Amino acid sequence: AQSVTQLDSQVPVFEEAPVELRCNYSSSVSVYLFWYVQYPNQGLQLLLKYLSGSTLVESINGFEAEFNKSQTSFHLRKPSVHISDTAEYFCAVSGTGGFKTIFGAGTRLFVKA
Amino acid sequence: EAQVTQNPRYLITVTGKKLTVTCSQNMNHEYMSWYRQDPGLGLRQIYYSMNVEVTDKGDVPEGYKVSRKEKRNFPLILESPSPNQTSLYFCASKPWGDYGYTFGSGTRLTVV
Numbered sequence: 001a002q003s004v005t006q007l008d009s010q011v012p013v014f015e016e017a018p019v020e021l022r023c024n025y026s027s028s029v030s031v032y033l034f035w036y037v038q039y040p041n042q043g044l045q046l047l048l049k050y051l052s053g054s055t056l057v058e059s060i061n062g063f064e065a066e067f068n069k070s071q072t073s074f075h076l077r078k079p080s081v082h083i084s085d086t087a088e089y090f091c092a093v094s095g096t097g098g099f100k101t102i103f104g105a106g107t108r109l110f111v112k113a
Numbered sequence: 114e115a116q117v118t119q120n121p122r123y124l125i126t127v128t129g130k131k132l133t134v135t136c137s138q139n140m141n142h143e144y145m146s147w148y149r150q151d152p153g154l155g156l157r158q159i160y161y162s163m164n165v166e167v168t169d170k171g172d173v174p175e176g177y178k179v180s181r182k183e184k185r186n187f188p189l190i191l192e193s194p195s196p197n198q199t200s201l202y203f204c205a206s207k208p209w210g211d212y213g214y215t216f217g218s219g220t221r222l223t224v225v
Contacts, residue, residue: 009153034213043117043203043216044156090155100171101214103148105155 002027002093006104014112015083021076021107023091033074034092034101035065044090050074061085086111115140119204119217126194126224134189134220136204144207145187146171146214147179149200156203162187194224 007022025031032051036044048059055067065076074091088108094101117138126132138145146161148171158171162181176198178190187206191198201221205214 004155006155036213036216043218044205044214045216046213049213100158100161101146103156105153 002102004093004104006107008107010108012110016080018079019081023074025093030096032094035076036090038088081111083111117217119220124222129193132191136187137185138206142206142208146205147189148203196224199224
């Protein structure tokens with residue numbers, strides 16, 4: 001069985017400051033890891049994913065996440081946030097069979113001017 | 114445009130009145146899934162389907178039914194809705210393997 005823990009329910013941060021959203025997972029099998037973003041009144045959108053290979057993965061809008069197998073973590077970072085990054089972010093894990101995806105409870109990122 | 118379409122977006126109903134939330138995808142994805150989103154609980158899987166006529170329970174299937182008669186459609190049926198099924202529902206699809214989900218825009222259901 002797999003589980004996902006997002007360590008912060010809310011993260012307030014000032015514009016242009018760096019941010020880290022923390023995610024830990026547990027699994028007895030090899031995993032794929034994902035971050036999704038949900039803007040207000042919208043569905044979730046895939047932000048980035050780790051499948052294999054390089055442990056550092058990046059999105060097109062400046063976010064990155066690093067897979068750390070020894071610490072079973074997949075934290076999301078951005079060096080300088082914008083107001084438009086205000087959203088809820090979900091970490092998710094699936095086994096490498098890809099059939100079942102478990103989501104964390106979400107982290108609300110508030111970017112303040 | 115590649116998308117997952119859910120209808121309706123908003124629904125208020127009364128306890129016990131059967132309802133169906135429709136979901137359709139135009140990407141020829143094999144795998145489809147229904148999730149409910151509740152504050153502090155994230156997304157929990159209700160049912161999923163690996164292909165036509167193949168469905169299985171997720172983590173919170175009680176009170177829900179699904180069917181997959183066509184590859185593109187995966188409706189969610191509440192035979193006798195109750196207030197504890199008030200939630201935000203998402204349909205999602207993906208191809209086999211390691212790709213992330215494409216989500217619909219959600220259906221906000223209120224059962225009074």
